[in-house]
Amino acid sequence: MRKFAIVTDSTSDLKKETREALNIDYVMMNYVIDTKEYPASLDWETHSVSEYYDMMRKGTRVRTTQVPRETFEACFEGYLKEDTDVIYISCSSALSGSVGLGVIVAEELMQKYPGSKIVCVDSLISSVGQGYLVITAAKLREEGKTIDEVVDYLVTNRLKVNQFGTVESLEYLRRAGRVKASKAFFGKLFGIKPIIISDIKGQNFAFKKVKGALNCRKEIATQIADVVINPEEQTLYLSHADVPEEIEALRDEILKLAAFKDVYINNIGPIVGASVGPGTVIAFCVGKEVTIEGNE
Amino acid sequence: MANCVIDCELIRRMLDNGFRNLYVNIDTVDNLNVFPVPDGDTGTNMAMTVEGGVHAADSNKASNVGELMKDVSRGTLFSARGNSGVIVSQYIRGMAEAVVGKETMTVTDFAEAMAAGTTRAYSAVIHPVEGTILTVMRAASDFAVKHAAEFQSIDELLNAVIPVMKTSLDHTPELLPVLKEAGVIDSGGAGLLYIFTGMKMAVEGKMIDVTTDKGDAKLAVSAGTFGSDSELEFGYCTEFILQLQNAKTNIKAFDLNKMIKDLEALGDSIVAVMDDSVVKVHIHSFTPEKVLGYARNFGEFVTLKIENMSVQHNEIEGQKAAKKEHLKYAIVAVADGDGIESYFREIGVTEVVNGGQTNNPSTDDFIKVFEGLDAEHIVVLPNNSNIVMTASQAAELYDKADIRVIKTKSIAEGYSALSMMDLSADTVEELIEGMTEYLPGVTTCSVTTATRDTVMNGVEVKMGKYIGLDGDSILCCEDTALEALIAMLKNLPDIDEKQVITMFYGSDVSDEELQKAQSLISEAYPLIDFGCVYGGQNVYNYILSVE
Numbered sequence: 001m002r003k004f005a006i007v008t009d010s011t012s013d014l015k016k017e018t019r020e021a022l023n024i025d026y027v028m029m030n031y032v033i034d035t036k037e038y039p040a041s042l043d044w045e046t047h048s049v050s051e052y053y054d055m056m057r058k059g060t061r062v063r064t065t066q067v068p069r070e071t072f073e074a075c076f077e078g079y080l081k082e083d084t085d086v087i088y089i090s091c092s093s094a095l096s097g098s099v100g101l102g103v104i105v106a107e108e109l110m111q112k113y114p115g116s117k118i119v120c121v122d123s124l125i126s127s128v129g130q131g132y133l134v135i136t137a138a139k140l141r142e143e144g145k146t147i148d149e150v151v152d153y154l155v156t157n158r159l160k161v162n163q164f165g166t167v168e169s170l171e172y173l174r175r176a177g178r179v180k181a182s183k184a185f186f187g188k189l190f191g192i193k194p195i196i197i198s199d200i201k202g203q204n205f206a207f208k209k210v211k212g213a214l215n216c217r218k219e220i221a222t223q224i225a226d227v228v229i230n231p232e233e234q235t236l237y238l239s240h241a242d243v244p245e246e247i248e249a250l251r252d253e254i255l256k257l258a259a260f261k262d263v264y265i266n267n268i269g270p271i272v273g274a275s276v277g278p279g280t281v282i283a284f285c286v287g288k289e290v291t292i293e294g295n296e
Numbered sequence: 297m298a299n300c301v302i303d304c305e306l307i308r309r310m311l312d313n314g315f316r317n318l319y320v321n322i323d324t325v326d327n328l329n330v331f332p333v334p335d336g337d338t339g340t341n342m343a344m345t346v347e348g349g350v351h352a353a354d355s356n357k358a359s360n361v362g363e364l365m366k367d368v369s370r371g372t373l374f375s376a377r378g379n380s381g382v383i384v385s386q387y388i389r390g391m392a393e394a395v396v397g398k399e400t401m402t403v404t405d406f407a408e409a410m411a412a413g414t415t416r417a418y419s420a421v422i423h424p425v426e427g428t429i430l431t432v433m434r435a436a437s438d439f440a441v442k443h444a445a446e447f448q449s450i451d452e453l454l455n456a457v458i459p460v461m462k463t464s465l466d467h468t469p470e471l472l473p474v475l476k477e478a479g480v481i482d483s484g485g486a487g488l489l490y491i492f493t494g495m496k497m498a499v500e501g502k503m504i505d506v507t508t509d510k511g512d513a514k515l516a517v518s519a520g521t522f523g524s525d526s527e528l529e530f531g532y533c534t535e536f537i538l539q540l541q542n543a544k545t546n547i548k549a550f551d552l553n554k555m556i557k558d559l560e561a562l563g564d565s566i567v568a569v570m571d572d573s574v575v576k577v578h579i580h581s582f583t584p585e586k587v588l589g590y591a592r593n594f595g596e597f598v599t600l601k602i603e604n605m606s607v608q609h610n611e612i613e614g615q616k617a618a619k620k621e622h623l624k625y626a627i628v629a630v631a632d633g634d635g636i637e638s639y640f641r642e643i644g645v646t647e648v649v650n651g652g653q654t655n656n657p658s659t660d661d662f663i664k665v666f667e668g669l670d671a672e673h674i675v676v677l678p679n680n681s682n683i684v685m686t687a688s689q690a691a692e693l694y695d696k697a698d699i700r701v702i703k704t705k706s707i708a709e710g711y712s713a714l715s716m717m718d719l720s721a722d723t724v725e726e727l728i729e730g731m732t733e734y735l736p737g738v739t740t741c742s743v744t745t746a747t748r749d750t751v752m753n754g755v756e757v758k759m760g761k762y763i764g765l766d767g768d769s770i771l772c773c774e775d776t777a778l779e780a781l782i783a784m785l786k787n788l789p790d791i792d793e794k795q796v797i798t799m800f801y802g803s804d805v806s807d808e809e810l811q812k813a814q815s816l817i818s819e820a821y822p823l824i825d826f827g828c829v830y831g832g833q834n835v836y837n838y839i840l841s842v843e
Contacts, residue, residue: 184718184730187643190827191796191843192715211716211734211843212795213825 002117004085004147006138007075009067009098010040010271011091012131013239022138027075027088029098031270032063040064040270049267053242053278056172062274066098072105076118080109085117085147089134089154092202093122095178095275117147121154124202127272128237128264129161129284159290162227163198164220166210168279170194173204176275180294181206195219196282197292205294213246217253220283225257227287236260237284241268247281254283298449299499302401304364306450308353309503310495311368315346316504317494318487325490328483330474331768332746332757333653333835338483341378341656341682345385346491348375348658360399365392373693374660380484382685383417383429384491385659390416403447407440420685427472429484435464436492454496461489477752525634530605531563531582538575540595547573550594562587574598580605625719625727626671626697629710630657630679630687633833636707636800643714646671652707653835656683662690666697673724675731676701679710700728706767707833708740708841711798734843740767741788741840743780762837777837778809782816788842797824800831800839813838 006022008014010029019026019042028039033055038046047055056062079086088106090099099122106118123130133154140150173179173196180203185194193216194206210219224236236254240247251263267273268280276282299306318325318339325339352371358364369385369392376385394412395401401409414437418424439460440453447453465485469476494504540547552570555577559566563581570576575595581587584602591597629645631637632652640648647665651657666674674697678687684703691699704710713731721727742765746757752770757763764772764784772783785791797817801810810828818826831839 182718182720183644184720187639188827188829189643189715190798191825209716209718211712213823214795 001146002083002085004087004117004141004150005079006134006141007079007086007088008130008134009088009091009096010042010269011096011126012042012089012134013127013266013269013272014042014131014134015266016043018131018135022135022142024134024138025075027067027071027098029067029096029271030065031274032065033060037065038270042269044267044270047270049242052270053273056273056278061175062270064271064274066096066101069101069105072102073109076105076109077113080113080116080118083116086119087137087147087150087154088118088120089123089130089137090120091126091130091271092124092198094124094202095126095204096271119147119151121151121158122202123154124158124200125161125163125198125284127163127268127282127284128239128266129163129198129282131266132161132235132237132264132284132286133158157286159200160286160288161198161284162224162287162290163196163282163284164223165196165276165280165282166193166216166220167196167276169277170206172277173275178275179204179206182295184209193219195223197294198290199292199294200290201293203294205292207292207294217250220250220281221253221257224254224283224285224287228258228285229287231258231260231285233261234286235262235264238263238265239268239272239282239284240265241273241276241278241280243279243281246279250281250283258285260285298451300403300449302361302403302406302450304359304361304400306499307361307364307368307401309498311346311353312350313498313503314491314494315343315350316506317497318343318346318490319506320504321490325483325487328480328486329747330478330480332748332750332752332759332763332770333744333765337654338378338380339487341381342384342484342487342491344658345372345376345378345381348372348660349388361401362392362396362398365395368392373689374663375658376689377658377661377686378656378682379685380429380487381656381658382689383420383433383484384488385689386420387413387417387433390414403450403453404444406450406453407437407444410437411441413437420689425472427468427470427475428482429488431468431471432461432464432482432485432488436461436488449499451496451499454492454499458489458492458496461485461492465489478750528582528604531580532584533578533603533605534563534581534584534587534601535578536576536588536591536600537598538577538591538595539598540573540575544592545594550575555594558590559587562590621670623669623671624673625721625724626669626674627677627714627717627719628662628665628669628674629677629714630683631707631710632835633800633802633831635803635830635832637832639800639829639831640710640714644717644719645677645714651683652680652833653682656680657686659686659690659693662687663694666690666694666699669697671697673697673727674699675724675728677704677710677713679704679707681705698724700724702728702731702735704735706740706742707800707831707839708798709735709738711800711841712738712843715798737843739788739790739794739842741765741784741838741842742836743777743784743838744836746773777805778813778816781813781838782820785817785820785840785842791821791842794821794824794842796841796843797821797826798841798843799826799828800833801828802834802837802839803832805837 007025009027030037088102093099102120123133137150193210195208199205210216322339326337349368349372352367356367369389372385372388376382390413391409394409414433468482563579565580567578626646628647630649630651637648649657676687678684687701717731746763748759750757755770757773762777762780764780771787774780
């Protein structure tokens with residue numbers, strides 16, 4: 001059996017120690033400030049977390065690019081040259097075009113290297129929800145599962161990853177064109193928090209509104225408790241855009257209602273961060289399969 | 297001359313004089329304010345309500361009391377405004393129901409109609425409170441029914457019933473502590489007594505002389521489609537008949553065509569005709585004063601009419617715009633202040649009924665708005681405790697759409713409901729459930745000027761100073777609006793449990809004061825989401841929705 005690499009991208013929001021421990025590689029998208037491009041490292045080498053989000057708070061507009069072709073080629077080809085196949089677990093295709101380009105590059109390279117295999121899996125989610133799928137794939141590989149078995153598992157289970165998050169302002173997501181929001185969200189409203197899920201197409205969908213920060217945490221906790229299956233056997237995945245106290249408050253609220261075995265908290269990386277904005281908090285768990293499709 | 301039989305003619309006079317007597321005493325009733333804040337004027341509201349009945353009686357030519365009262369009832373139901381107005385309209389409705397089919401009334405019939413009116417009035421109020429107009433109504437009808445047989449004429453009945461009402465009215469502060477604290481009697485009850493006194497005078501042949509044409513000048517407040525920020529888009533439709541005068545011009549040599557040419561420089565749509573020494577002119581002009589000055593060079597006006605065409609235009613446009621779209625849900629909200637009105641529209645209100653603390657809209661004002669909408673469900677936000685009953689009455693009378701009234705008692709509650717609204721809801725029940733979810737937790741705070749000295753809630757209130765209110769309860773009295781705003785929040789009992797403050801600032805708040813207010817509140821309550829909207833409301837410097 002050929003070895004296979006597990007590759008993800010900058011939207012998986014995985015910590016360095018996690019990636020190293022489980023031998024996970026990632027390809028970087030870029031973020032663009034004014035006209036200058038920076039590789040979207042998950043280890044914050046160029047801007048620190050607070051530098052990055054403070055820039056946004058002050059009104060700096062950050063744009064993002066998908067994973068460049070050369071990056072895909074260099075990464076994928078590097079593995080194929082070493083007789084190693086690749087699973088690329090991408091950001092939701094509803095949020096980034098990277099997976100589409102990944103598929104094209106993969107096909108070209110598989111022709112160039114007959115007998116090799118690159119499978120691109122659309123995670124239909126982002127941030128540490130995507131990260132969770134990547135970690136799971138790496139663990140299955142450790143258990144000795146084949147590349148096809150791992151891919152099967154991902155495709156079968158990806159919609160069981162539930163997302164419940166909120167943002168300080170819907171404006172970032174709207175400007176980035178990365179949210180569907182119903183008629184409930186027009187006009188300038190104060191203290192109104194949208195609850196944002198990832199729907200069956202991997203789109204962000206503001207499906208409910210809640211008033212007040214505390215009520216919002218309670219609502220996210222209630223939603224998690226409602227959909228989660230066997231929390232005592234799983235890790236609660238949380239990510240936040242530079243609001244460490246708030247994510248801890250959210251964690252405490254969720255743990256009151258669902259007894260997770262463990263909690264994983266990380267910063268929202270620069271790519272997801274650019275479209276959700278500072279102040280965002282997101283919780284992910286594995287539970288009932290998502291059935292909602294967002295529309296406007 | 298004693299009136300043993302009550303016929304249509306007498307009822308018309310009684311109703312008219314009841315209205316007249318209330319009208320001449322409007323200020324007295326309006327000033328019976330429990331709270332030292334400018335608020336819904338009971339006297340004005342009741343008078344406008346009864347006036348609707350008077351107009352209905354005037355235009356009804358029936359000689360059958362049952363028929364007449366049916367129209368009077370309908371007239372007052374539609375003109376009802378304010379809680380007391382709604383109660384009076386229901387009282388008259390009860391009376392009308394009691395006399396269906398009657399040609400004339402006896403004294404006993406009248407007493408029984410009073411009792412039926414009282415029953416109707418009580419049933420219109422969900423939680424009837426004693427010490428109000430209801431108490432006075434009941435005292436009167438209980439007495440009338442019990443003693444009717446003893447009286448030969450309506451004169452005698454009214455003569456006896458009025459002292460009973462007076463006693464009941466004077467007793468209202470003993471039944472309702474807020475009246476006692478404020479040192480007033482119930483205003484609605486006082487209004488009712490003026491109406492009955494006017495009726496008594498009518499049966500005695502003493503009609504009150506209201507010189508100001510039934511007070512149309514004061515009462516006929518136009519909803520006004522031309523506001524303080526409107527632009528004069530279409531000029532004035534100016535029409536006059538001019539008597540040419542020998543002292544000013546040579547009438548025989550007067551050249552109408554030259555006049556038309558000259559007028560063309562001042563406007564358009566000109567029609568001018570001359571008959572002997574009289575000229576009739578119609579012109580649309582932005583400067584009617586110049587038109588008039590020019591015309592007076594030749595003579596004096598016999599008649600003169602100038603109308604702002606933007607008003608007509610806006611009314612027509614308003615009707616057209618409202619008709620155009622079929623909606624599943626339409627939201628009708630009462631709002632006072634240009635800022636609140638436009639903000640409410642921005643966050644999803646379909647149509648605004650103008651009104652608020654000092655100008656309560658009538659049932660008919662609501663119905664006219666309903667008629668302009670094409671919607672399956674209409675959700676109404678009255679946004680004032682003195683408008684809730686009027687809105688409910690309008691909802692009951694209107695049958696061309698499903699109308700739901702969410703009983704919001706303040707602008708702050710209305711905002712809370714709107715902020716949680718989701719017009720993509722599948723059912724109206726779901727829509728309302730969302731809108732009402734947070735209503736129990738809304739605190740309405742406001743800052744306004746005290747209208748008199750008093751001590752309330754342990755706070756010493758001085759007329760002209762600024763008071764901060766939690767609902768009806770006075771929390772503080774300070775020298776400036778800003779101080780009152782901050783002290784009010786500090787004294788708010790459950791401020792620590794609150795998560796969101798939305799503040800509407802009035803038209804009198806300066807930029808400098810607003811900036812100070814914003815930074816003081818943000819600093820004092822860092823964990824609360826705080827937002828600020830221009831409300832442009834009168835009366836209140838600040839209205840806050842604290843949730």
